[in-house]
Amino acid sequence: MSARTLTEVPPRPGPYVRLxxxxxxxxxxxxxxxxxxxxxxxxxxxLPLLGTFAFVYVYRALHAPERFVGYVIMGGATTxxxxxxxxxxxxxxxxxKKDGNLELHMMAPCGLLPIxxxxxxxxxxxxxxxxxxxxxxxxxxxxxxxxxxQIPAFILVFVVALVGLYALGVALSSLFLVxxxxxxxxxxxxxxxxxxVSGFYFPVRVLGLATSAVASLIPxxxxxxxxxxxxxxxxxPKLLGVWTEIGILAVLAVVLVWAARTLLMRMERRAxxxxxxxQGY
Amino acid sequence: MDVPAIQTRDLVRSFRIKTAxxxxxxxxxxxxxxxxxxxxxxxxxxxxxxxxxxxxLIKILVTLLLPSAGEARVAGLDVVADAxxxxxxxxxVSGGEHTGYGILTVREQLWMFARFYGMPSRIAKQRIDELxxxxxxxxxxxxxxxxxxxxxxxxMNVVRGLLPDxxxxxxxxxxxxxxxxxxxxxxxxxxxxxxxxPGRTILLTTHYMHEAEELCDRVAIIHKGNIIADDSPxxxxxxxxxxxxFLLTTEPLDGTVALxxxxxxxxxxxxxxxxxxxxxxxLDDDGxxxxxxxxxxxxxxxxxxxxxxxxxxxxxxxxxxxxxxxEESEDA
Numbered sequence: 001m002s003a004r005t006l007t008e009v010p011p012r013p014g015p016y017v018r019l020x021x022x023x024x025x026x027x028x029x030x031x032x033x034x035x036x037x038x039x040x041x042x043x044x045x046x047l048p049l050l051g052t053f054a055f056v057y058v059y060r061a062l063h064a065p066e067r068f069v070g071y072v073i074m075g076g077a078t079t080x081x082x083x084x085x086x087x088x089x090x091x092x093x094x095x096x097k098k099d100g101n102l103e104l105h106m107m108a109p110c111g112l113l114p115i116x117x118x119x120x121x122x123x124x125x126x127x128x129x130x131x132x133x134x135x136x137x138x139x140x141x142x143x144x145x146x147x148x149x150q151i152p153a154f155i156l157v158f159v160v161a162l163v164g165l166y167a168l169g170v171a172l173s174s175l176f177l178v179x180x181x182x183x184x185x186x187x188x189x190x191x192x193x194x195x196x197v198s199g200f201y202f203p204v205r206v207l208g209l210a211t212s213a214v215a216s217l218i219p220x221x222x223x224x225x226x227x228x229x230x231x232x233x234x235x236x237p238k239l240l241g242v243w244t245e246i247g248i249l250a251v252l253a254v255v256l257v258w259a260a261r262t263l264l265m266r267m268e269r270r271a272x273x274x275x276x277x278x279q280g281y
Numbered sequence: 282m283d284v285p286a287i288q289t290r291d292l293v294r295s296f297r298i299k300t301a302x303x304x305x306x307x308x309x310x311x312x313x314x315x316x317x318x319x320x321x322x323x324x325x326x327x328x329x330x331x332x333x334x335x336x337x338l339i340k341i342l343v344t345l346l347l348p349s350a351g352e353a354r355v356a357g358l359d360v361v362a363d364a365x366x367x368x369x370x371x372x373x374v375s376g377g378e379h380t381g382y383g384i385l386t387v388r389e390q391l392w393m394f395a396r397f398y399g400m401p402s403r404i405a406k407q408r409i410d411e412l413x414x415x416x417x418x419x420x421x422x423x424x425x426x427x428x429x430x431x432x433x434x435x436x437m438n439v440v441r442g443l444l445p446d447x448x449x450x451x452x453x454x455x456x457x458x459x460x461x462x463x464x465x466x467x468x469x470x471x472x473x474x475x476x477x478x479p480g481r482t483i484l485l486t487t488h489y490m491h492e493a494e495e496l497c498d499r500v501a502i503i504h505k506g507n508i509i510a511d512d513s514p515x516x517x518x519x520x521x522x523x524x525x526x527f528l529l530t531t532e533p534l535d536g537t538v539a540l541x542x543x544x545x546x547x548x549x550x551x552x553x554x555x556x557x558x559x560x561x562x563x564l565d566d567d568g569x570x571x572x573x574x575x576x577x578x579x580x581x582x583x584x585x586x587x588x589x590x591x592x593x594x595x596x597x598x599x600x601x602x603x604x605x606x607x608e609e610s611e612d613a
Contacts, residue, residue: 006415007407009400009446012369018399025396028389029382036384100380104441107343108397109368115397272347275296275340 012109022114023121030088030122034129044126045133048083052076052134055201056142067232070146073138074231075200078224080130081165082194088123089116089169090187093176102177103278106268113264116173120166148230153242157230160249161223167256168219174264177271194218203228205237212239219252284357286449286482287319287342292351294337294506311337313506314351319499321480324471326487326497326514328598334506335486339453342484343373356448369398371449374442376435376457383427387418387437390426391444398445405444412440415470432463439467443474450474452485456492464489468496490595500594502601510601514594521597525564530585531577534558543576545569557585 012018034040052072059068096102105115139145148154172190175183197207197215204212204225215221216239226245228236239245271277294312311334319325329335340346341353344364353360356370381390388409395405413419416436421429429437435455442450452471456464475481487493493500494514501511510517524547533556540562541549548563562573567589577584592600 006411006446007404009408010404012399013401021396021399021401025393028393028396029385032389033384100375100378101382103345103373104380104394105397106345107368107371107373108394109365110397110399111365272345275346277345 018110019114019117022108022110023118026115026118027122027125028118030119031125034126044080045130045137048079048130049076049134049137052079052138053141056138065235066144067235069138069142070144070231071203071228072201073135073142073144074146074224074227076138077131077134078220078227079195079200080134081127081162082198082220084123084127084130085165085169086172086187086191088126089119089166090172090190091176091184092119093173094180094184097176097180097278100278106277112268113170113261116170116264120169123169124162124166146231148227149233150230150242153246154227154230156246157223157226157242157249160246160253161219164219164249164253164256167253167260170260171256171263174260174267177264177267178274178276180276190218194220197221199224203237203239205239216248217252219249219256222249222252283321285318285354286321286323286356286480287317287325287484288352288354288357289315289317289338289342290352291316292338292341292353293349294334294341294346295349310506312341312348315503315506315508317501317508317511319482319484321482322475323499324475324483324485324497326485326493326500327503328487328490328493328500328594329503330602333503335503336453337506338503339373339451339484339486343371343451344368370447371451372442372445372447373451373453374438374455376454376459378435378438380438381426381434383425385426386423387413387426387429387433388422391437391441394441395444400445408444409440412443416440417466432459435459436463436467439470448480449482449484452483452487454487455485456487456489464492468492471496490593490598494594502598504602510597514597517597517601518592518594521592521600525567525569526590526592527560527562527564527570527573528586528588528590529560529562529573529577530554530557531560532557532582532585534560534577534580534582540573540576543569543572545572558582561590 052075055072055075056069059072093102096105105112108115135146172187175186197211198204198218198220199207199215204215204221207215212221222239222245225239226242226249229238229242240248292312292315293310295308295310297306297308299306315334315338327335327338337346341348341360342355344360344367347361355367358367358370360367385393388406391409392402392405395409396402410419410422413422416439418433418436418440421433426434426437435458439455442452456467459467471483475483485493485496497514499512500514500517501508503509512520533553534551540546540560545565546562546569547565548561550561552559564570564573574584
C-alpha cells in the first residue's frame with residue numbers, strides 16, 4: 001500500500017449530515033464505554049446506590065409513608081443524571097484540555113458544538129443506564145413499584161428536563177475554554193447546594209416558595225416535582241401543576257440552549273484571543 | 282499564479298503573563314512581525330530554539346490562536362475570518378501527543394476523528410486500515426489506545442493527521458521522543474505522501490536538524506519571534522560556511538604548523554586523534570588548497586586523507602542563532 005493507492009476521500013457532505021456524523025462520532029466512546037469499562041458498573045451504579053439506600057433507611061426508621069421510599073429512589077435516579085451533567089459534561093473539557101484533545105476538537109471543521117452534542121447524547125445514554133439501574137435495583141430491594149399516570153406527560157418531563165440540563169452542562173463546559181481550575185470550582189459550587197435545594201430526597205415545597213422559585217432555575221427541581229406528582233398524584237405536596245411545570249421547563253430549556261450556544265461562541269473567541277486552549281505556546 | 286499555501290504578513294502575537302509572585306502582568310512578544318510565504322507543494326521547515334515562536338506561529342495558522350496584529354492566510358483563507366473553512370483544509374500532528382481516549386481501540390479512535398471531518402463510516406474504515414498498513418500499525422488496530430507504546434501512539438497520530446487527506450499538514454515536532462526506526466518510518470511516509478499528489482504542503486517544526494535536512498525543500502530559522510534566515514538547506518549551508526571547508530588528517534603535527542598564517546586560510550583548527558592530526562580548515566576558495574599542501578610538505582608531514590566538507594544544517598543553525606545572539610548582546 002502506498003500513498004498513491006489510498007481510498008479517495010469523497011467530497012464533504014451537507015451540513016446536517018456532517019453534524020450527525022460528528023455527534024455520532026463523539027457519542028460513540030461513551031456508549032461503548034458503558035459495556036467496555038467494567039469498573040463503571042461498580043463506581044457509577046453500585047457505589048452511588050449506597051447513598052440512596054441510606055436515605056431509604058432513614059425514612060423507614062422514622063416510619064415515614066412508603067411513598068418516601070419511592071421519592072428517594074427517584075431522587076437517586078435523578079442524581080445519576082445530575083452527576084453525569086456535572087462531571088461528564090460541564091467538567092469534561094477540563095480533562096479534554098489536559099489531554100490535548102480540546103485542541104483537536106477545536107481544529108475539527110465540524111466545530112465544537114456537534115462534539116459537545118455528541119458528548120451529551122453519549123452522556124444521556126450513560127445516565128439513563130445508571131438511572132434505570134437505580135430504579136430497578138431500588139424497586140427490587142425495597143419492593144417499591146412505580147406506576148406513573150399520564151405517560152406522555154411523564155416522557156415530556158424527562159425530555160424537556162434532559163434538554164435543559166445538558167444545555168446547562170454545555171454552557172458550564174464552555175467556561176473551561178478560558179479558565180481551568182477556576183471553572184472547576186464554579187462547577188463544584190453547583191454540586192451539593194443543588195442536592196439540597198432541588199429536593200433530591202424530599203418534596204421541594206418544604207423549602208418555601210421563594211427558595212423553590214430560585215431552585216427552579218435548575219431544571220432538576222421542577223422535573224423532580226413533576227415526576228413525583230405523576231407517580232403519586234394524590235399524596236405528593238406539589239409545588240405547581242404538572243403542565244405548568246412542563247411549560248416552565250420548556251421555556252428553561254429554550255433559554256439554556258440559547259445561553260449555551262451564545263456562551264460557547266463567546267468563550268471560543270476569547271480562548272483563541274487569550275491563548276487558553278492549551279498550556280504553553 | 283498559485284495562491285500561497287501559507288502566507289503571513291507582519292504577524293504579531295503577544296501574551297500577557299503573570300509575573301511570579303507579583304500582581305502586575307508583563308507582555309511577552311512571541312511573534313514580532315513575521316512575513317512568510319509557502320508555495321503549494323513545498324515542504325517547509327521551521328527551526329528555532331525552545332520559545333522562539335514556532336508553536337505560536339503554527340497555532341495561529343491552524344486557527345487555535347488569534348494574532349495580535351498582522352494577517353495570516355492558509356490556502357488563501359484568512360485564519361481569523363474564515364477559520365471554519367481553513368479547518369477543512371488542514372490537520373496538525375504534534376510530537377508527544379497523548380490525545381485520544383484510552384478506552385477506544387486504535388481503529389475506533391481514528392474512526393471517531395474521521396466522523397468529525399464528515400467522512401462516511403465505510404470510507405473512513407477503509408482509509409484507516411490502509412494508512413495503518415502504511416505505517417506498520419495494522420497488528421495494533423484492535424489494541425486499546427491506552428495500551429500503545431509512545432512510538433505506536435505517534436504513528437497513530439500521524440494516521441489521524443493524514444486520514445481526512447488535508448491539503449496542508451502541520452507537523453509540530455512529529456518525531457520527538459521516538460526511536461530511530463519509528464522516526465524513519467514516519468519520515469519515509471511523509472515524503473511519500475507529499476509526493477503522491479501535487480499541491481500538498483507541509484509545515485514542519487523540529488529540533489532535529491537532520492530531519493529538516495532530509496525532508497524540507499526550504500527552511501526558515503526563527504529566533505525571538507523573527508525569521509532570521511529563510512532559504513533552501515543547500516543555500517543556507519553555503520552561506521553559513523563563509524568559504525570552502527576541508528577536513529584533513531596528517532601524520533602528527535605540532536599545532537597547525539602555522540597554517541592559519543597561509544594566505545587564503547581563514548580558520549585552522551587541529552585535533553590529535555589516535556596518533557594522527559585532524560585539521561579543520563576554512564579557505565577563501567578551493568584554490569588555496571595547493572598552498573596548504575605546500576605548507577604541510579614543508580613541515581615534512583604526509584597527508585593521510587583529504588575531504589571537502591559542507592557545514593550541516595545544525596552548523597548553520599548554531600552559527601545563525603549564535604550570531605544573532607552576539608549582536609543582541611553587543612546592542613545591549
